[in-house]
Amino acid sequence: MNYSNSQTFAFGAKAAHRKSGKKTWFKIILATLFAVGSWQVGSSVYLLAKAQLAQYLIADAWQQTLKDGQRHKPWSWADTHPVAKLSFPSVAEISYVLEGASGRNMAFGPARTIKSGMPGDSISTIISAHNDSHFDFLGQVKLGDAIEVETLKGTFIYQVNNIQVVDSSKQQITINQNDELILTTCYPFNALQTGGKLRYQVTSIRQ
Amino acid sequence: MKSTKRKSIRWELEQLAQQSGKKNKENHSEKNRNYKKLGLNWKDVVIFSLVLFYTTLYQINVKAKGLDTAIDFDDISSGMMMRFNKNTGEYHSLYLANTEYEVDVFGLLATIKLKQTFFNAQNDWVTEGVYAFPMADKSAVYQLKMTVGERVIEGEIHEKKQAEYIYEQAKAEGLTATMVKQYRPNIFTSDIANIAPLEAISVEITYQMSLEYNQSYYELRLPMAIKPRYIPPNTDPQLPVDSNITDFGQRVINVKLDAGFELDEIRSLHHNINIAQDFDVHKVKLSDTQLYDQNDFVLRWYPRLEGTPKAAYFSEIQDGFEYSMLMVMPPEVTEKSSKPRNMTFIMDTSGSMHGQALNQSKDALLFALSELDASSFFNVIDFDSTAKVLFPASRKATPDNISLALDFVDGFSSDGGTNMAPALQIAMQRENIKAGYLNQIIFMTDGSVGNEAMLFDQIAQDIGDARLFTIAIGPAPNNYFMSKAAMFGKGTYTHIASLDHVNESMSHLFAQLAKPALTDLGVSWNTSGVEQSPSVIPDLYMDQPLVITSKVPVNKVTGAPSFVISGMNNDKTWSEQITLKSDGETTGIARLWARNKVEEMTDDLMLGGNYDVLKQEIIDLALKHHLITEFTAMVAVDRNPDASRMAAARAAQQVAYPQGSLGWRWNLLIGLMMMISALMIQRKV
Numbered sequence: 001m002n003y004s005n006s007q008t009f010a011f012g013a014k015a016a017h018r019k020s021g022k023k024t025w026f027k028i029i030l031a032t033l034f035a036v037g038s039w040q041v042g043s044s045v046y047l048l049a050k051a052q053l054a055q056y057l058i059a060d061a062w063q064q065t066l067k068d069g070q071r072h073k074p075w076s077w078a079d080t081h082p083v084a085k086l087s088f089p090s091v092a093e094i095s096y097v098l099e100g101a102s103g104r105n106m107a108f109g110p111a112r113t114i115k116s117g118m119p120g121d122s123i124s125t126i127i128s129a130h131n132d133s134h135f136d137f138l139g140q141v142k143l144g145d146a147i148e149v150e151t152l153k154g155t156f157i158y159q160v161n162n163i164q165v166v167d168s169s170k171q172q173i174t175i176n177q178n179d180e181l182i183l184t185t186c187y188p189f190n191a192l193q194t195g196g197k198l199r200y201q202v203t204s205i206r207q
Numbered sequence: 208m209k210s211t212k213r214k215s216i217r218w219e220l221e222q223l224a225q226q227s228g229k230k231n232k233e234n235h236s237e238k239n240r241n242y243k244k245l246g247l248n249w250k251d252v253v254i255f256s257l258v259l260f261y262t263t264l265y266q267i268n269v270k271a272k273g274l275d276t277a278i279d280f281d282d283i284s285s286g287m288m289m290r291f292n293k294n295t296g297e298y299h300s301l302y303l304a305n306t307e308y309e310v311d312v313f314g315l316l317a318t319i320k321l322k323q324t325f326f327n328a329q330n331d332w333v334t335e336g337v338y339a340f341p342m343a344d345k346s347a348v349y350q351l352k353m354t355v356g357e358r359v360i361e362g363e364i365h366e367k368k369q370a371e372y373i374y375e376q377a378k379a380e381g382l383t384a385t386m387v388k389q390y391r392p393n394i395f396t397s398d399i400a401n402i403a404p405l406e407a408i409s410v411e412i413t414y415q416m417s418l419e420y421n422q423s424y425y426e427l428r429l430p431m432a433i434k435p436r437y438i439p440p441n442t443d444p445q446l447p448v449d450s451n452i453t454d455f456g457q458r459v460i461n462v463k464l465d466a467g468f469e470l471d472e473i474r475s476l477h478h479n480i481n482i483a484q485d486f487d488v489h490k491v492k493l494s495d496t497q498l499y500d501q502n503d504f505v506l507r508w509y510p511r512l513e514g515t516p517k518a519a520y521f522s523e524i525q526d527g528f529e530y531s532m533l534m535v536m537p538p539e540v541t542e543k544s545s546k547p548r549n550m551t552f553i554m555d556t557s558g559s560m561h562g563q564a565l566n567q568s569k570d571a572l573l574f575a576l577s578e579l580d581a582s583s584f585f586n587v588i589d590f591d592s593t594a595k596v597l598f599p600a601s602r603k604a605t606p607d608n609i610s611l612a613l614d615f616v617d618g619f620s621s622d623g624g625t626n627m628a629p630a631l632q633i634a635m636q637r638e639n640i641k642a643g644y645l646n647q648i649i650f651m652t653d654g655s656v657g658n659e660a661m662l663f664d665q666i667a668q669d670i671g672d673a674r675l676f677t678i679a680i681g682p683a684p685n686n687y688f689m690s691k692a693a694m695f696g697k698g699t700y701t702h703i704a705s706l707d708h709v710n711e712s713m714s715h716l717f718a719q720l721a722k723p724a725l726t727d728l729g730v731s732w733n734t735s736g737v738e739q740s741p742s743v744i745p746d747l748y749m750d751q752p753l754v755i756t757s758k759v760p761v762n763k764v765t766g767a768p769s770f771v772i773s774g775m776n777n778d779k780t781w782s783e784q785i786t787l788k789s790d791g792e793t794t795g796i797a798r799l800w801a802r803n804k805v806e807e808m809t810d811d812l813m814l815g816g817n818y819d820v821l822k823q824e825i826i827d828l829a830l831k832h833h834l835i836t837e838f839t840a841m842v843a844v845d846r847n848p849d850a851s852r853m854a855a856a857r858a859a860q861q862v863a864y865p866q867g868s869l870g871w872r873w874n875l876l877i878g879l880m881m882m883i884s885a886l887m888i889q890r891k892v
Contacts, residue, residue, distance in 0.1 A: 026888065033258070033885035040878025044871035051869065101865040113862050115379045123858060128865040132872055172861035177854060186867025194870030 047107070051133040054108035058082050058096040069152060074098075080105050083112055084119070085150040086127065091137050101128050110134050116175055116182075119149045119156040119206070124175045128184045131200065135185040138202060147181060147204050158204035169197045179206040254884045302326045303338060304407065308429055308504075310462040315418050315519055315534060316793060317427055319343070322411040325399060332859035333402040335378060341430035342395045343416055344686045347795075347802035348835040350413035353385045353843040356406070362387070362843035364833045366826055370840035374398060381857035383845040385410050389835050391659075392809075393430070393687040401856040412841075415795045417532060420752045428686070429460065429504040460504055462491040467519075471509040476704050477502035505704060518785065523796040528758050530797040535753045535772060535785065537725050548720070549584040549601055549644040550575075551634045554616070555652035555680075557591040557625035564681035565621045568651045570709045571678060572616055575649065578717050579604040586639050587612050590630035591623030600638035625656055628665060635669040646673035647720055648696070654685035660813040662688075666695040667814055674698040674746075676716065695810075699748050719748040723777040728753070732770040736760045740803040747774070756800040801832035809837065 061072040062082040071081040084097040101111040110129035117123030129135035187200035309320040351362025377384035378400035522531035586601040675696020693700040728744040739757040773782035829839040
């Protein structure tokens with residue numbers, strides 16, 4: 001008898017514990033969800049803000065470059081500099097192009113592949129940007145649209161003559177021996193996941 | 208890297224799957240109760256597990272992105288490397304049409320010109336090809352020449368980073384360029400950029416090395432193959448990607464041999480040769496140019512018995528210093544060592560030893576066991592991916608114990624990786640070391656390892672009073688590893704070239720081991736300011752010459768420098784005085800001295816010396832003497848092509864598509880989902 005008594009006792013104690021255990025569990029889950037969730041939201045907002053704000057600094061640097069013909073870093077610790085200004089009159093968009101298509105540079109703006117040429121040379125110019133920041137409008141650019149590129153040598157006007165989607169695991173960008181402008185970004189637009197194989201390529205010919 | 212990383216991710220997934228599987232099975236019945244106990248309803252459980260699932264997925268994704276495209280070292284089975292263009296799936300190739308060795312032997316020095324001719328047989332430009340090739344041990348690589356059509360371009364030595372920059376720049380500009388780098392001390396790579404359609408490019412490198420005197424012969428070894436190296440998981444380096452070259456296997460070898468003494472015999476171990484004599488000079492060449500095999504080219508020459516030199520000396524004066532190389536044969540030792548011996552045999556039975564190599568080393572080991580006398584102690588360790596030891600502690604060589612060992616050895620078969628560290632550790636630990644005995648560790652392997660520096664460090668730290676003797680088995684061992692391991696283990700390195708030589712080489716080694724070594728060797732000079740390499744002279748065993756390179760300031764007052772060598776031989780002192788007289792004929796001794804100095808500093812680096820200081824010293828020395836080292840590389844750029852060639856080369860280049868999205872959407876979505884679910888849960892409460 002004694003034995004069973006003590007058991008019921010223990011059971012009661014456990015039940016009491018369960019209630020407070022439940023509360024702490026909720027607190028922990030809530031805290032984790034909030035912490036991780038706000039960290040995720042924060043980091044994506046940070047990425048976007050960085051991408052948008054950097055363009056203002058880059059624009060300033062480009063204005064200075066146009067004035068004195070020298071290279072100017074958009075911020076003191078940058079290891080790149082603006083080399084051109086891209087205008088898309090048909091969709092009313094403007095952005096400033098950085099030198100070197102590395103992941104780091106592309107977080108701040110469209111970037112030119114160093115191996116490729118510059119407008120005015122008889123060799124392809126390749127500029128790439130992300131489809132969820134600086135080139136999110138690229139899908140609205142249509143065949144025949146004009147694209148303007150302002151460089152230190154002047155303003156060059158290109159006309160879109162080819163738009164295609166390619167599989168980057170099967171193909172590379174071919175640099176041709178004529179003055180063309182190749183713009184690339186990820187495809188599909190508005191995708192949730194990143195790191196896909198498909199690329200959207202807009203090729204335009206110098207007018 | 209590729210495979211191991213892939214493996215690790217797969218491993219992770221499997222672990223995950225297993226864990227969740229297990230949990231499912233075990234907990235299925237308890238599940239309901241469990242979450243009720245926690246006070247959670249099913250929605251909470253679903254949300255929580257979703258969160259867990261996505262975070263794991265995200266982690267895996269992030270890791271998977273890091274996968275790179277470098278070729279795994281283990282995949283390379285010879286000097287050849289190929290590029291498979293993974294973007295187009297197309298096999299693009301550049302032929303290594305010809306390999307030519309021009310060797311000039313003068314006394315103890317060999318100057319070797321290695322000329323590789325690459326041919327682009329296609330109608331497309333080849334933007335880049337990388338070729339990895341084996342390099343002779345202890346060689347000082349100091350010259351690079353690239354021939355494009357009619358133009359010959361001389362290479363320049365630069366710090367590695369800068370050389371890479373110059374090369375990449377030239378490649379991007381459409382200029383033809385070559386860069387030669389040291390990938391490992393005995394593996395070099397040539398990167399060649401922008402080869403026109405149907406064009407041949409020759410890359411000629413020149414190096415110098417001192418020859419080894421061994422037992423009763425001199426040996427010249429030209430490595431022909433890179434063996435695949437075993438690198439234990441999570442320590443592996445990799446070779447650069449993007450190779451583009453097929454080896455046609457055509458080789459020409461010409462040796463001009465001026466030994467400086469009368470020769471008894473010239474012998475090539477693995478290849479057919481033709482020999483022609485022209486006064487003192489022997490001209491040796493391969494009789495078959497279509498050679499392609501896994502054997503190193505090994506040439507040995509034997510001096511006439513009475514002509515065996517006791518000392519040899521070469522020197523060169525440069526910038527107010529006399530650089531010299533000296534070889535002395537120590538006195539013949541006749542009596543046996545007084546100490547009893549304790550021998551530990553380590554045997555490599557990894558996959559790379561399969562076939563002849565394993566049989567050979569079994570033979571060698573059986574021979575060694577049969578030679579043991581009853582007063583000795585011994586033990587046997589067998590390793591592949593793991594190490595197995597015969598006795599927990601070393602035992603006396605009684606007939607019973609020997610027969611146990613013979614059975615153990617008979618059971619060896621070769622498979623698995625080459626994980627040396629545990630075997631070495633067992634051999635050097637207390638159970639296998641006996642105080643008052645000559646502790647000798649005999650290590651039989653082909654040295655196909657990638658984590659060399661780590662092993663050297665281990666040996667140097669734990670060797671104590673024991674001595675490590677390495678025996679290389681198989682036609683193309685990793686000589687660099689074998690000789691370096693023996694050096695750090697204060698023993699010697701023996702290479703057994705083929706099955707016929709097992710008994711001969713082993714009995715010689717056993718004679719060496721039985722006799723006391725010359726220890727506590729020291730050199731005292733009559734002038735100051737001498738820099739000598741090696742700075743600490745290792746013990747010398749029977750028939751082993753003492754070789755030192757030195758840098759002495761030229762001093763007209765005291766005349767020729769001289770020094771006294773002294774050492775201990777079985778508790779007796781031995782010494783000899785030698786005066787140096789310049790021979791004024793050789794060049795390249797300064798370079799050799801610098802090369803040895805670099806090797807010493809590299810050893811210090813591996814043993815944990817001050818990285819920045821040593822690196823800078825190596826770079827300074829290498830730049831001064833034009834040496835390719837770990838931190839310096841040579842690059843040749845054809846700066847004067849016509850403009851159309853440049854433009855065509857540039858136009859043929861392709862660029863990979865850069866990444867195309869920032870990826871903030873996914874994070875935002877997950878974050879919002881998590882916060883909303885948190886709010887929902889809070890509401891319910």
